[in-house]
Amino acid sequence: MLKRKNTNINFLYDIYCSVKDNNEKKWGKAEFTEFIQKKHNIFILSEPNPVGYLKATITKDQMEIISFIIDKKFRKKGIGKALLNKVLVIAANKKVNSIFLEVSVENKIAINLYKKSNFLKVGERKNYYSRKDRKVNAYIMKLNFS
Numbered sequence: 001m002l003k004r005k006n007t008n009i010n011f012l013y014d015i016y017c018s019v020k021d022n023n024e025k026k027w028g029k030a031e032f033t034e035f036i037q038k039k040h041n042i043f044i045l046s047e048p049n050p051v052g053y054l055k056a057t058i059t060k061d062q063m064e065i066i067s068f069i070i071d072k073k074f075r076k077k078g079i080g081k082a083l084l085n086k087v088l089v090i091a092a093n094k095k096v097n098s099i100f101l102e103v104s105v106e107n108k109i110a111i112n113l114y115k116k117s118n119f120l121k122v123g124e125r126k127n128y129y130s131r132k133d134r135k136v137n138a139y140i141m142k143l144n145f146s
């Protein structure tokens with residue numbers, strides 16, 4: 001895992017931009033830099049090769065996973081599961097009580113992965129994601145530590 005404090009922002013931003021996914025609109029460098037410089041935010045890369053990343057933020061005793069992407073070319077190799085496990089360890093170390101996230105109701109792969117990590121569906125947000133020609137609902141999923 002690369003820690004944001006000890007690494008170069010340009011390097012991290014280049015990797016962030018190189019990880020391809022159809023639905024992720026990338027932040028500009030200023031927004032990215034502002035995000036990773038805040039202490040309560042988390043940006044971690046997949047290991048050993050940086051082919052994916054996970055962004056999260058901690059508010060009080062709760063973590064929210066903001067985005068989580070493995071580059072299309074490197075999926076189905078266990079890299080996503082390993083990266084998710086990393087953030088679960090970080091959450092436990094930071095003593096958060098729960099982690100939550102939103103995921104498209106159509107994203108069976110991610111939903112499977114979260115369920116295997118003991119996340120539960122706790123709600124649904126209507127029309128949460130905008131796709132080219134339509135809106136898609138999101139499930140809210142939550143993992144409780146307590």
Ligand SMILES: CC(C)(COP(=O)(O)OP(=O)(O)OC[C@H]1O[C@@H](n2cnc3c(N)ncnc32)[C@H](O)[C@@H]1OP(=O)(O)O)[C@@H](O)C(=O)NCCC(=O)NCCS
Pocket residue numbers: 021067068069070071074075076077078079080081082101102103104107108109110112113116
């Ligand atoms: C979701 C994502 C991060 C998973 O990364 P990955 O490296 O491909 O996942 P892994 O290889 O570690 O697989 C972990 C689990 O995901 C699920 N999974 C992976 N590929 C799958 C597939 N083709 N069909 C169904 N489930 C699948 C399985 O539960 C799998 O566990 P298993 O290996 O024990 O069967 C990746 O598909 C991705 O980047 N998708 C686009 C972005 C996205 O949807 N992010 C989540 C938004 S909330």
